[in-house]
């Protein structure tokens with residue numbers, strides 16, 4: 586099922602060529618994936634990759650992660666776990682290329698070149714930087730307090746990720762829409778300043794809000810809200826987390842509205858349609874308690890996640906296997922990015 590809408594119309598030239606559609610996205614290694622990441626981003630990406638006319642490039646944005654200055658050992662470990670999780674969640678397939686951004690030097694090279702077609706004023710207006718400035722001003726500090734160039738030029742590096750890999754389409758959450766606009770902007774600026782046909786303008790695939798999952802407290806599941814259920818938790822821990830989901834105090838016998846219940850929303854994401862329909866019916870007629878729904882939800886999630894968790898754990902205990910997958914992905918990504926960088930360098934007169 587497609588969970589993305591296209592923000593721009595399909596380019597008509599595409600249909601005429603047999604070249605695969607190149608789909609690219611990056612994930613920051615900020616901590617372990619939760620169920621919301623899986624339903625909102627990873628599973629939709631695996632669905633896109635199920636279409637074999639696509640070549641999918643998915644990378645760990647480890648260079649981006651540096652702007653918050655994580656401990657080196659922590660960053661390295663998070664990157665590894667993220668690679669293992671991506672591979673375990675349906676992205677270990679021939680038309681998917683998993684890589685670490687830092688292992689594709691042409692990306693950093695592209696960012697250095699793009700700096701010269703990036704207006705400083707454009708970056709002044711970027712949401713993340715503006716939010717940091719607003720927080721500083723509100724606290725009576727220097728506007729740029731704690732802001733490093735990694736944070737400030739984050740959108741340039743992201744444009745480099747996309748443009749270097751010559752991507753056609755970029756699936757992202759709504760929070761990344763401005764970053765995609767900046768990437769398109771820089772490609773257009775480059776075409777005007779040098780020549781067209783060197784850098785491809787990417788198309789944004791913005792995730793629909795229906796793909797967002799509620800967390801323990803009913804708000805959108807998010808690491809920053811502290812309401813997340815971790816994707817790769819051990820079964821006992823997973824059940825414990827599910828029992829903590831907040832529900833109201835309607836007694837089992839009384840009818841309930843399935844459309845406002847966090848448990849049903851989660852069940853819809855993981856259980857088969859028959860199970861969901863049966864539970865929804867018992868909500869409307871009355872006669873089902875939240876404890877029972879939680880048990881069914883835990884069963885459904887476990888059935889779905891168990892094979893992925895097993896694969897994840899095997900990959901983490903088999904570094905050679907993980908490294909082999911990365912070597913292939915990184916070689917393919919480098920080949921592609923090197924080609925784009927070579928064109929760009931020449932177009933700029935180097």
Ligand code: TRP
Pocket residue numbers: 609610611612613646649742743746747755756757761764
């Ligand atoms: N900024 C993205 C995020 O925080 C991650 C990212 C980095 C990315 N580079 C990218 C996403 C390129 C898509 C394309 O979610």
